[in-house]
Amino acid sequence: MKDIIVLKDLEQIKAISQQYRLDIIEAFDSKAKTAKQIAEMLDEPHGRVNYHIKILEKVGIIELVQEVTKYGVVEKYYCPVAYKIIIDSSAVTLDDEMSDSISNVSVAFFEGISRDFYESVENYSGGITRKVAHYSDYFLTEAEAKELNEKITKLIDDYLEDKTEPREGAQRHSLAKMVFPMPDKE
Secondary structure, three states: OEEEEEEOOHHHHHHOOOHHHHHHHHHOOOOOEOHHHHHHHHOOOHHHHHHHHHHHHHOOOEEEEEEEEEOOEEEEEEEEOEEEEEEOHHHOOOOHHHHHHHHHHHHHHHHHHHHHHHHHHHHOOOOOOOOOOOOOOOOOOHHHHHHHHHHHHHHHHHHHOOOOOOOOOOOOOOOOOOOOOOOOOO
16 A cells, blocks of 8 residues: 555545545544444445445545455455545646535545544543644745645654554544635634
8 A cells, every 4th residue: 555645546535535434434444444343434335335445446435455255255355545535736737616626625534533533522531632733824825835734744744654563551532724715804
């Protein structure tokens, strides 16, 4: 599995513009699984999960990695092609369809972040601390926003590169980073 896949194609971006498909990708946890295993994890119908896996496979976000025959039935194991998905909107023509697809992906990612946060709040109490910060009302050029995003991404990637597997004393965490323009205040 590669570390990163950079999406530049409209069909790839459309394919991940649904929260449901992002949930499927996330359910793999970097391990090959069958559509049936994913369906059981998500408590969803096998046919529905299989349909969406086929779409993700068709656009190159998920790949078939193994076929195992058990009792005459072929089990197909899939895995995401990369640990991280990045959209390179600078490499594509931003027509209305592409712009809408990128917006849908952003909303789907944010919904996943929100779900993780609410799950954390609902399921953990007591000594669990959350580190949450919100920075707003800074005025940046497009180039400055891009530079800030790249620096934060590099810092996070460098710090977390050897922390991708469970280990003693470590608890699973979620980290979100967003840099986005705000509309002008009236």
